[in-house]
Amino acid sequence: METTERNVVLGLDNIRLDLPVAGVGSRVLAAAIDSVLVVLLVAGWALIALLALPETLGDWRIAIFVLGYFVLDQGYYAVSEITTRGRTVGKRAVGLRVVARDGGTASPASLLLRNLLRQVDILVGVFLMALDPLSRRLGDRLGGTLVVHEETGGSEVTLGRIPPGWTAREVALAEAFFARTEELDLDQTLFIARLFNRWLVRDAPDLLTGTEPGRDPLGALGQALLPHRENAASGAAS
Amino acid sequence: MDLARFIELRRRLWDELEAGLERLQRRPKSLSHQELEDLALRYRQVLHDHALAAARFPGTGVTRRLARLSLRGTHALVRSDGRQRWSLWRFLTATFPRAFHRLLPALGVALALFVGSGLLGLFLAAVRPGLATSFLGSERVADLERGRLWTEDLTTTMPPALASSGIATNNLGVAITTWMGGATAGALTLYVVLLNGFHLGALMGVTLHYSMADELLEFVTAHGILELSLILVASAAGFELARALLGTGDRPRSVALGEAARDSLWVLLGCLPWFVVLAVVETFVSPDPSISHGAKLAVGMALELAFLAFALNPAARATATAPTTAGGEA
Numbered sequence: 001m002e003t004t005e006r007n008v009v010l011g012l013d014n015i016r017l018d019l020p021v022a023g024v025g026s027r028v029l030a031a032a033i034d035s036v037l038v039v040l041l042v043a044g045w046a047l048i049a050l051l052a053l054p055e056t057l058g059d060w061r062i063a064i065f066v067l068g069y070f071v072l073d074q075g076y077y078a079v080s081e082i083t084t085r086g087r088t089v090g091k092r093a094v095g096l097r098v099v100a101r102d103g104g105t106a107s108p109a110s111l112l113l114r115n116l117l118r119q120v121d122i123l124v125g126v127f128l129m130a131l132d133p134l135s136r137r138l139g140d141r142l143g144g145t146l147v148v149h150e151e152t153g154g155s156e157v158t159l160g161r162i163p164p165g166w167t168a169r170e171v172a173l174a175e176a177f178f179a180r181t182e183e184l185d186l187d188q189t190l191f192i193a194r195l196f197n198r199w200l201v202r203d204a205p206d207l208l209t210g211t212e213p214g215r216d217p218l219g220a221l222g223q224a225l226l227p228h229r230e231n232a233a234s235g236a237a238s
Numbered sequence: 239m240d241l242a243r244f245i246e247l248r249r250r251l252w253d254e255l256e257a258g259l260e261r262l263q264r265r266p267k268s269l270s271h272q273e274l275e276d277l278a279l280r281y282r283q284v285l286h287d288h289a290l291a292a293a294r295f296p297g298t299g300v301t302r303r304l305a306r307l308s309l310r311g312t313h314a315l316v317r318s319d320g321r322q323r324w325s326l327w328r329f330l331t332a333t334f335p336r337a338f339h340r341l342l343p344a345l346g347v348a349l350a351l352f353v354g355s356g357l358l359g360l361f362l363a364a365v366r367p368g369l370a371t372s373f374l375g376s377e378r379v380a381d382l383e384r385g386r387l388w389t390e391d392l393t394t395t396m397p398p399a400l401a402s403s404g405i406a407t408n409n410l411g412v413a414i415t416t417w418m419g420g421a422t423a424g425a426l427t428l429y430v431v432l433l434n435g436f437h438l439g440a441l442m443g444v445t446l447h448y449s450m451a452d453e454l455l456e457f458v459t460a461h462g463i464l465e466l467s468l469i470l471v472a473s474a475a476g477f478e479l480a481r482a483l484l485g486t487g488d489r490p491r492s493v494a495l496g497e498a499a500r501d502s503l504w505v506l507l508g509c510l511p512w513f514v515v516l517a518v519v520e521t522f523v524s525p526d527p528s529i530s531h532g533a534k535l536a537v538g539m540a541l542e543l544a545f546l547a548f549a550l551n552p553a554a555r556a557t558a559t560a561p562t563t564a565g566g567e568a
């Protein structure tokens with residue numbers, strides 16, 4: 001969650017929302033996937049038009065293919081974004097979605113606008129995205145949209161119990177420690193866990209009841225502070 | 239309030255919003271009106287909790303969870319355009335005509351540029367026929383010298399099905415490109431208008447020179463009147479887009495840009511279906527020698543009048559000054 005570039009917009013009641021705005025690289029990758037898909041769809045459409053449509057239609061089969069090709073070429077992005085609330089197949093694969101400028105769901109008109117301008121953006125879009133702090137291409141500016149990373153979340157560590165008197169600083173420190181235990185070597189981990197346990201003995205000795213901070217400092221700390229699920233995982237790791 | 243107390247007091251609300259959003263995502267129609275109202279209320283409460291947590295407890299997991307919940311709720315529940323259900327009838331009778339009315343000044347500019355460049359092409363063709371014929375190419379000029387228009391190829395060298403689909407997609411592409419050209423500060427739109435005007439003027443001049451103007455007019459009257467009108471309307475929409483990009487007056491750029499872009503989009507969308515009709519006319523009516531010139535003129539005028547009746551709907555004129563909102567609602 002912290003790995004994406006974030007930018008602030010004002011949401012409802014002028015409350016700041018940190019939107020994880022997608023950069024040029026991930027957007028180009030999503031567009032490349034979608035482009036491949038459009039080619040495959042056109043090829044499939046060609047097969048349908050030439051093989052599945054009755055021969056009695058004669059030249060009209062080609063006419064139907066030409067019209068279908070035009071619709072696929074011009075309409076794929078707009079239709080898929082409108083029907084999936086801002087997620088084409090490529091965007092879904094890369095974990096992106098189109099949202100309105102305030103973070104809400106973009107309207108069909110906005111999605112249509114941004115996609116009808118795609119051909120101009122093929123020429124100038126990357127340049128504009130690189131210059132804009134919100135990575136907007138021309139279509140985004142006119143449609144009032146942004147492309148953001150999907151918020152997957154849910155994997156960050158949050159404390160289940162907070163010792164009395166601990167401020168946000170101590171809580172954030174403890175959460176950061178639990179989140180990084182797998183990256184630290186064992187000696188470092190145990191050293192830091194003992195430090196936290198000393199704070200706990202000072203601030204909330206009740207939380208350490210039934211634990212053995214001397215023998216298993218990390219397990220004791222996890223049992224004291226983490227909700228059951230993370231506690232079990234931490235105990236297993238230690 | 240310390241963090242522990244804050245979490246103790248508010249965690250239930252956050253859990254309820256999370257569960258509600260999950261349900262909304264999985265089975266949106268399973269929520270009653272009251273449940274949706276409750277969800278919206280919880281969303282606003284969580285937004286305020288998020289603002290408080292971001293200020294008082296930065297960097298904590300709770301703040302990150304609230305940020306994520308706020309974003310998720312915003313995406314699921316906020317629609318800045320107050321979207322109503324899309325209605326084709328409303329689009330045809332209100333949204334398009336209102337946007338068209340607001341586009342009339344830009345349409346005047348497009349028409350003036352087109353006529354001006356057309357007269358220039360006609361003048362050049364009259365005084366320097368050799369220069370004007372270079373626009374046509376040697377084969378077409380050779381056809382003219384034999385007393386034959388190149389437009390006859392539409393029926394003699396290409397099956398009607400292919401000709402009509404090709405014409406339709408080409409004209410649709412030209413209209414979209416002309417509109418989209420507004421995003422290049424109007425340069426591409428201007429180019430399309432001037433080129434088309436000059437080209438048509440030069441063609442008229444050359445065919446006049448070879449005494450074939452009547453035949454050309456006979457060919458273009460059935461489809462050309464409306465086709466030119468639609469290209470000019472698409473050009474006007476492009477100019478409107480350019481105007482919004484370059485000058486927003488005293489309003490915030492994002493607001494002015496959004497309104498102008500939507501208006502121009504509605505106008506473009508209202509024009510596109512007509513190109514399909516015109517492609518059929520251009521393939522089956524325009525080149526057909528068995529249909530009289532008068533009948534072709536009647537078809538051309540009828541199409542033009544039908545479009546104008548649709549675009550200049552008097553019911554929509556009264557409210558034309560109000561901006562259209564997204565989603566087709568005016």
